Amino acid sequence: MDNLDWKNLPFGYHKTDYNIRYTYKDGKWGDLKISTSEYIDIHIAATGLHYGQEAFEGLKAYMGKDGKIRLFRWEENAKRFIISADGIKMAKVPVGLFREAIYKVISLNRKFVPPYGTGATLYIRPLLYGSGPEVGVKPSGEYTFIVFVTPVGPYFKEGVKPVNMLICRDVDRAAPKGTGIFKVGGNYAASLRALCAARDGGYASSLFLDAREKKYIDECGPANFFGIKNNTYITPKSESILNSITNMSLIEMAGSLGMKTERRQVPVEELSEFTEAGACGTAAVISPIAKIFDPDTNQVYEFCKDGKPGEATMKLYNKLVSIQYGDEPDEFGWISIVE
Ligand SMILES: Cc1ncc(COP(=O)(O)O)c(C=O)c1O
Numbered sequence: 153m154d155n156l157d158w159k160n161l162p163f164g165y166h167k168t169d170y171n172i173r174y175t176y177k178d179g180k181w182g183d184l185k186i187s188t189s190e191y192i193d194i195h196i197a198a199t200g201l202h203y204g205q206e207a208f209e210g211l212k213a214y215m216g217k218d219g220k221i222r223l224f225r226w227e228e229n230a231k232r233f234i235i236s237a238d239g240i241k242m243a244k245v246p247v248g249l250f251r252e253a254i255y256k257v258i259s260l261n262r263k264f265v266p267p268y269g270t271g272a273t274l275y276i277r278p279l280l281y282g283s284g285p286e287v288g289v290k291p292s293g294e295y296t297f298i299v300f301v302t303p304v305g306p307y308f309k310e311g312v313k314p315v316n317m318l319i320c321r322d323v324d325r326a327a328p329k330g331t332g333i334f335k336v337g338g339n340y341a342a343s344l345r346a347l348c349a350a351r352d353g354g355y356a357s358s359l360f361l362d363a364r365e366k367k368y369i370d371e372c373g374p375a376n377f378f379g380i381k382n383n384t385y386i387t388p389k390s391e392s393i394l395n396s397i398t399n400m401s402l403i404e405m406a407g408s409l410g411m412k413t414e415r416r417q418v419p420v421e422e423l424s425e426f427t428e429a430g431a432c433g434t435a436a437v438i439s440p441i442a443k444i445f446d447p448d449t450n451q452v453y454e455f456c457k458d459g460k461p462g463e464a465t466m467k468l469y470n471k472l473v474s475i476q477y478g479d480e481p482d483e484f485g486w487i488s489i490v491e
Pocket residue numbers: 210371373374375376393394395396397398399432433434435
């Protein structure tokens with residue numbers, strides 16, 4: 153793709169040549185279909201439209217210096233996709249089918265994988281929804297599984313640029329025993345009021361608190377939260393946050409870099425003890441947090457006083473990205489090559 157300005161790609165949708173589709177009917181998955189259309193023909197009574205039977209995933213393919221395309225822990229996305237489907241009573245996509253779909257869609261759209269060194273990646277978006285008609289509230293008998301790809305730029309153009317977050321107490325993205333642990337569209341719809349309010353106020357995202365007591369940190373919009381103090385990587389444990397694959401990986405990496413790690417409830421007041429803080433996820437990679445503002449107490453928590461990310465955050469960021477692009481040996485066994 154000679155006409156794409158790889159270095160200035162936004163984190164947004166760009167048309168590619170092919171997507172992959174499957175249908176689940178009569179209790180079984182059908183064969184892989186390759187489509188060149190960006191559109192779907194959907195039944196007006198599909199449960200995905202009316203009752204929110206929809207789940208998705210997000211992962212990236214990275215072009216290495218050696219010209220090899222790498223995937224980062226795709227099996228974890230496949231497993232989480234099954235957990236999400238099960239969580240809202242949809243047909244599950246077996247790991248083998250998930251693999252077939254993502255490998256095929258990458259191979260077919262190989263020319264859209266951004267070159268090494270541009271900071272851009274190929275974002276892979278698997279999507280599953282109830283496509284059969286129902287009017288009463290019940291699970292669909294039919295499902296559609298689609299995977300499309302789109303080249304995306306880095307979330308923050310200047311590289312790892314520290315961002316500001318706004319604590320949110322008046323909106324919950326998920327209930328304590330609700331769907332927060334599943335990657336389902338409804339959670340994102342529920343988060344939009346808070347996200348828009350944060351963006352309107354000049355913040356990168358809202359920082360959600362636990363829905364039951366509003367005492368503990370949950371997550372930062374579409375990314376998990378971590379804080380660092382005393383050489384310890386600390387990240388919230390909660391029954392209403394998405395289990396981030398990036399966060400899981402950072403916990404392991406922090407351990408291997410000689411840091412202690414804790415996954416536990418994190419009270420809001422503890423923010424004043426952290427020397428560094430960040431948001432992590434596939435899209436955000438690691439976004440260091442400069443400031444967190446609590447509008448109810450008017451308190452400002454600051455983490456990068458000189459405007460630069462902290463040392464531990466940068467160490468983790470560099471190691472993660474080096475593994476993803478194949479610049480560093482994959483000591484954890486997280487990388488798969490797409491031949
Ligand atoms: C709500 C939410 N939390 C956290 C994450 C980060 O998860 P991961 O690291 O698996 O991309 C995401 C993105 O997938 C998300 O949507």
